[in-house]
Structure formats: structure tokens, C-alpha cells
Amino acid sequence: MAVVILITTFLVILLTLLLKVAYDTISCYFLNPIRIRKIMEKQGVYGPKPRFLTGNIIDMASLVSSAVSQDMKSINHDIVARLLPHFVAWSNQYGKRFLYWNGIEPRLCLTDTGLIKEFLSKRSLISGKSWQQQQGSKHFIGRGLLMANGKDWHHQRHIVAPAFMGDKLKGYGGHMVECTKEMVESLENVVKCGVSEVEIGEYLTNLTADIISRTEFGTSYEKGKQIFHLLTQLQARCAQATRHFWFPGSRFFPNTYNREIKCMKMEVERLLMEIIQSRKDCVEMERSNSYGSDLLGILLDEIKKEGGNLNLQLVMDECKTFFFAGHETTSLLLTWTVMLLASNPHWQDKVRAEVKEVFKGETPSVDQLSKLTLLNMVINESMRLYPPATVLPRMAFEDFELGNLYIPKGLSIWIPVLAIHHSEELWGNDANEFNPERFASKSFIPGRFIPFASGPRNCVGQSFAMMETKIILAILISKFSFTISENYRHAPVIVLTIKPKYGLQVCLKPLDP
């Protein structure tokens, strides 16, 4: 009798579990999408018809691949139709607000600057990164700050933010100058050998990687090189895997992509663990009495605190997040700014004169950076035309109201930063032209210039990135004049961030000291 009761109980539990899984699957793939679509249609928000499971991913991929199939004929900044052709097609057809589907994830395109400001400033705890975003980046970022949500995000932000503020931030200036001088020296050596044309993007990528390695983790780029290389490969492999295996459960298949991803991830974590362990050893062997005041030191200190929920895995995820978020974005900002200055010699001369006036031939100091008004205007204009982060997707974790819109739980808000930055309605008829003068006045319409997002969940490294960009450009422009090489082909593409497809070839001419 007891055996029968046991088996019956077991079968009831199993059946309940199976029913729950079946209900969750049906709800996730059918009921919820239908519910959200109906809610949005009732509010007059329509969009392209989604396909089963893939939503509009295939339409988007085919629009993008045909738009970028050819290089641009000249250096022209009218790039929205090239990089976000789906945005152009759907906003023309369905209006400014439309709904499209990234697989089974419904996304509401939002371009209304008032609503964007309200959303980013007031809804950071009840919106965040979707499961799909987290899955797509979990191997190269993990659960670090960029992908954390709710209370976890709040806690992590609270821990890392001090590493990017006040005196700590100022203290990084010396490293930034030192690393830039090394890059300038290697450029000077190349030019001395008779090579005047360089692909400057590569130098700038290595430089920003070197800076983040030294300032945040106390290791040189040479040592961190392997980690960067593996993380970049890992990121590319993950992007390929999501394109090839989008169906449910495919991440568990033992295919070549998944095997390679697993191996690379293990290797990255092994190398990171070596850096962490050597820092811990120094304290344990009493060679040092603290873990250090950089980001890694702050994170290791936090592990020791009672009640803190940081562990070694999260420290590694945070390291990966900062390696990832902290160098490519800045190197791309630098690359596009050099392209704009090289193709606008008048502005190059003006900025060089300003740098000379402020630093009088001396090494740039952090305290004087705020005097570089023209350089600041050029950098802003560069981020407006080529914002490294082209879109901001955030998912609603609760139902809420946004202006006159009702946003249901499970809907992602998709902010097309690139399109907003190029909107003629917001920036005037010359929206696609390089005109730094537009940043001469400090009064902006909130929500229309958002290269670093805005509100509590904006870029935590914003001041770090601006300081770094100004130091590097100030040194570079005082040492060289640069022009665009005839080998440069203007072909911006989006691979997570906006990149020049074939790099940026410039001709360098050393200036008299």
C-alpha cells in the first residue's frame, strides 16, 4: 500500500511539473506575445508581422545585409538607412512608435525624447536587461554590472561606482598619459622607418586596452593581451552561435560552436584567476596590506565584507564586463574622431591651436582638461554622428505607465540612439553634417543626445572615457597632423558597436616639438 501511495505521489508531482513546463512554454512562446501584441495594438502601436519563433530577425538580417553590402561612395555621415534599415522601413510604414519581434521578445521602438528621458531616469529598477540579452552575452560578460538587474544591479553599481569618481578618477590620468606616450613613440618609430600610412584604429584599440588593464586591474596590456584576444574571439563566436542556433534549447547542443565557446570561456577564467590570485597572494604573504585601490582591489575587498553577496565568480564576471565595456567603446570614439578631424582639416587646426594654448607644450594635466572647449565639442559631435552604442534595449519587468502609453511586463523598450542622433526634426537640416558648433551652447533638449544613456543606469565609465579621450587626442594632435589615406574606404558597420569595416587608414606627419 505504502509503495502505491509513494508511486502515486511521485506521478502526481511529475505530472504537475510537466504541466507547469508545458504551460510556461506555451505562455512564453504563444500567450504572452499575443497578449502584448493586443495591448499595444489597442494603443495604436503596430508593426511588421512576426514569424513563428524567429519574429522579425530574418527580415532585419536581410535588410541589414543588403544595406551594408556595398561601401559608401564618399565620406558621408548619412548612415541611418545603412545601419538601421529596419528602423527606417518600419518607422515609415508604421509611424514613430512601432512594435517588432526579436525572436519571441517584443520590442517597442521609442524615439520620443520626453518619454525616453522619463523612462531612463525613473524606471531603472523595474526595467533592465532581458533574458535574451543576458544569454547572448553570458559567456563574455556573465552576471557583471552591464547585464545585472534589480537589486543585484543596484548593489554592484554601488560597489564599483567609487572607482570612477573624484580623486580616484583623477589618479588614472598619469597612467593614461604614460600609455599614450608609448603609443606615440611607436607611431614615431613607424614613421621614421618611412611608413607614413597607418591603420590607426588598431593602435587605438591596443591603447585603450592597455589603459583599462593598468588602471582597473593593475596589469599591463601585454599581460592582459591573451585575455583580450580570447574575449574578442569569444564575443565573435557567441554572435555567430546566436545567428545559427536561435531555436529553444540550442545552447545545450554539443555542437562545434558550443564546445569552442566553453573552452575559450574556461581559458579566460583561468587567466583572470591567475591575476586575482597573485593579488590575493600579495596580501596573504603580507607583501602588501591591501588589495589595492583600483577596481579589482575594491572588488576583492568587498568579498571579505560580511553580508556582501560578491563571490569570486562575480569578480571574474565584473573583470570581463569592464574589459569588454571599457575599451572598445572608447577606442571607437577615438577612431571616428580621428576620421572626422582628418577629413576636416580646419577643425583639426583649431583643436591643435587650443591644445597648444592650454598646455603650452607641456604634458596634459587632468585639471586643465576642462579648458579644452573645442575638443569637447568635437568629441560630442563625433559621438552624435557615430555613437559607439547604437541602440539601448531595456525590458519592462512590471506593468507601468509611460506618458500616455501603458507598458506591459515583458515588453522591451528599444531606443535607437543612432536614429535619434541623426534626426533632422531634432537637430535641423544639417543633422548628417559634421558641425561641432552645435555643441557650443550647453542647453540641450533632454533625451536627444544619449551616447552614454542617461539616468541612474547610465554609463558608469562616462567620466573615465571622456578624460581618456581628451588626453589621448590632445597628445596625438600635438605630435602629428593627419589626413585620410586614399586607401580608406568609408564603410561603417555594426558589430555590437559601430566600426569602420576595413579600419581607418590615415597618413601621419610628425609636427615639430
Ligand code: HEM
Ligand atoms: C566612449 C566610450 C563609452 C560609451 C559611448 C559608453 C556607452 C555606454 C552606454 C550607452 C551604456 C548603457 C548600456 C545599456 O544600458 O544598455 C554603458 C554602460 C556601461 N558602461 Fe559604458 N561607454 C563607454 C565607455 C565606458 C568605459 C571606459 C567603461 C569602464 C571603464 C564603461 C563601463 C560601462 C559599464 C560597466 C556599463 C554598465 C552600467 C550599468 O548598467 O549600470 N563604459 N556605456
